[in-house]
Amino acid sequence: MRVAIIGAGPIGLDVAANLLAAHPSIRVDVFERGLTVAASVREWGECVTLFTPNELNVSPAMAAALERTGRPVADARACPTGREYVEQTLEPLVDALCSYNAPPSGGAGDAAPADGASAPRFRVHVGALVESIGRGRLRKTEAVAADGDARRAAEPFHLLVRDVPPHDGGAGARARRGAQRYERGFDAVVDATGTYDAENANGLGEGGVPALGEADVDAALRPSVAGANAEHAPPRAQLFRTIPDALGRDRAAFAGRTVCLVGAGYSAATLAVALDALGADGPSSVLWLTRADGAAPYERLAADPLPSRDALCARANALCNRADAPAAVEPDAKRAKAGDAVAPAARHFAHEAGATVVQLALDGARAQIEVTYATGGAERVARVDTLVALVGYRPDLQLARELHAHLCYASEGPMKLAASLLKASASAGGTSGGDCMSQAAPGAGTLLTPEPRFFVLGAKSYARNPAFLLRVGFEQARLVAELLRADADARSHEGPAAVVAGAQ
Numbered sequence: 131m132r133v134a135i136i137g138a139g140p141i142g143l144d145v146a147a148n149l150l151a152a153h154p155s156i157r158v159d160v161f162e163r164g165l166t167v168a169a170s171v172r173e174w175g176e177c178v179t180l181f182t183p184n185e186l187n188v189s190p191a192m193a194a195a196l197e198r199t200g201r202p203v204a205d206a207r208a209c210p211t212g213r214e215y216v217e218q219t220l221e222p223l224v225d226a227l228c229s230y231n232a233p234p235s236g237g238a239g240d241a242a243p244a245d246g247a248s249a250p251r252f253r254v255h256v257g258a259l260v261e262s263i264g265r266g267r268l269r270k271t272e273a274v275a276a277d278g279d280a281r282r283a284a285e286p287f288h289l290l291v292r293d294v295p296p297h298d299g300g301a302g303a304r305a306r307r308g309a310q311r312y313e314r315g316f317d318a319v320v321d322a323t324g325t326y327d328a329e330n331a332n333g334l335g336e337g338g339v340p341a342l343g344e345a346d347v348d349a350a351l352r353p354s355v356a357g358a359n360a361e362h363a364p365p366r367a368q369l370f371r372t373i374p375d376a377l378g379r380d381r382a383a384f385a386g387r388t389v390c391l392v393g394a395g396y397s398a399a400t401l402a403v404a405l406d407a408l409g410a411d412g413p414s415s416v417l418w419l420t421r422a423d424g425a426a427p428y429e430r431l432a433a434d435p436l437p438s439r440d441a442l443c444a445r446a447n448a449l450c451n452r453a454d455a456p457a458a459v460e461p462d463a464k465r466a467k468a469g470d471a472v473a474p475a476a477r478h479f480a481h482e483a484g485a486t487v488v489q490l491a492l493d494g495a496r497a498q499i500e501v502t503y504a505t506g507g508a509e510r511v512a513r514v515d516t517l518v519a520l521v522g523y524r525p526d527l528q529l530a531r532e533l534h535a536h537l538c539y540a541s542e543g544p545m546k547l548a549a550s551l552l553k554a555s556a557s558a559g560g561t562s563g564g565d566c567m568s569q570a571a572p573g574a575g576t577l578l579t580p581e582p583r584f585f586v587l588g589a590k591s592y593a594r595n596p597a598f599l600l601r602v603g604f605e606q607a608r609l610v611a612e613l614l615r616a617d618a619d620a621r622s623h624e625g626p627a628a629v630v631a632g633a634q
């Protein structure tokens with residue numbers, strides 16, 4: 131059985147680890163748009179420290195693969211940075227999984243794959259951006275399972291893949307135009323592409339709609355995504371839509387500059403704390419805009435099971451409330467528009483609660499971004515060198531557009547899982563799934579879609595719901611591997627047409 135996994139993030143790699151261990155006839159191809167595995171996590175660099183310890187970041191299947199090949203498993207109690215997580219766990223995991231390509235020793239469980247016996251069982255294709263998934267010759271409108279038509283299960287999947295040229299990878303990869311090719315012959319596909327990508331960022335304006343002029347500023351400043359312009363001081367205004375590595379690679383975008391940060395999630399808190407940690411090497415001023423009213427944007431949980439998360443929230447709230455923070459913006463919009471105000475002399479943070487971005491514009495030299503925002507019934511304008519928009523992400527719906535993925539109208543995640551999460555959220559009295567630590571994978575049935583053997587796992591399975599945690603994805607990976615193992619087992623006894631694992 132051939133399985134395509136799209137996305138070599140922690141969940142895609144965990145699916146691979148589970149599948150390779152599950153059945154000797156399963157062969158796995160992983161497609162990753164980055165030039166190395168785990169491009170999204172790698173992009174966090176030093177700036178993001180995971181708030182979960184490694185005991186929640188290293189799945190049983192990952193640990194088993196590492197141990198099986200004599201590699202160390204990262205310290206269970208440590209909370210790694212993005213870079214450490216990649217270097218200590220995800221890269222060694224890929225090396226460990228390559229051991230499945232060694233010729234079988236003849237021992238129990240090492241039987242050669244029944245189909246394509248000489249082909250490697252595990253391959254990672256980096257710089258491979260998957261743009262679309264198809265199912266044989268079937269069109270979207272054909273072979274609808276609800277009509278009792280089972281033809282889809284018998285058709286192999288194919289992927290439309292675009293090469294990402296070597297000078298770029300990670301977020302922004304979609305902007306690069308390499309050659310396209312088809313990859314064919316997959317019995318199952320797992321979409322583990324996450325949502326973390328500048329191209330998937332929510333709009334800054336009211337109701338998630340882009341602010342006036344936002345798309346134009348975005349287009350004019352491209353490709354100023356995290357990691358771009360890393361080697362030189364930024365020549366002009368910068369707009370980030372993923373977390374910049376302010377402590378490392380992207381430091382120049384912040385040193386001595388005026389910064390506007392928009393968002394009130396953990397990503398925004400992480401960046402705010404990092405900017406403060408830069409001290410005298412950091413921005414000359416930071417204006418932090420949050421949507422909700424209230425001076426302290428982060429609700430702290432009583433006895434938070436994740437102490438690093440609680441510490442992050444406490445530090446972020448303290449920054450917002452710092453008594454010595456003077457206003458960082460010129461409240462007189464007309465003066466600010468005339469360009470004679472705003473850049474304050476002293477380093478400071480200022481926080482504006484209940485703020486909605488209304489309009490973005492560039493000054494003539496593209497050296498600064500003019501951010502117009504509404505708060506307390508008035509409009510204000512700030513001119514800044516660097517704007518960081520961390521207001522959440524939406525899933526890329528293009529990938530599975532030709533399949534029968536059946537998505538939820540509220541979250542844009544796969545319907546069965548979304549319905550189960552909404553139900554759990556409603557019974558907890560919340561609107562977005564509650565605290566992420568209370569999340570659990572609600573069973574294999576919720577991972578099925580109307581498209582047989584097509585699965586959406588990991589952060590993308592939660593789509594716009596931000597409560598996803600790695601440990602939920604690890605459980606999803608285990609459940610899907612069980613389904614496909616049963617399928618592979620049945621095929622090896624009865625032939626390929628026998629089973630339809632994954633049909634809902």
Ligand SMILES: Cc1cc2nc3c(=O)[nH]c(=O)nc-3n(C[C@H](O)[C@H](O)[C@H](O)COP(=O)(O)OP(=O)(O)OC[C@H]3O[C@@H](n4cnc5c(N)ncnc54)[C@H](O)[C@@H]3O)c2cc1C
Pocket residue numbers: 136137138139140141142161162163164167168169170171174178179180181182186258259260261300301322323324325326373396397529587588589590598599600601603
């Ligand atoms: C800043 C931040 C901090 C977080 N901290 C924690 C934490 O402490 N603990 C925790 O449990 N969870 C945390 N999360 C939530 C979640 O666990 C992570 O987002 C995690 O990286 C999700 O893993 P994933 O494999 O589903 O997606 P990702 O890590 O996003 O991986 C997806 C991969 O797919 C690739 N890709 C995307 N599109 C394509 C395509 N079309 N073709 C080919 N490849 C593609 C990407 O380059 C990427 O490598 C955090 C999230 C963020 C954003």
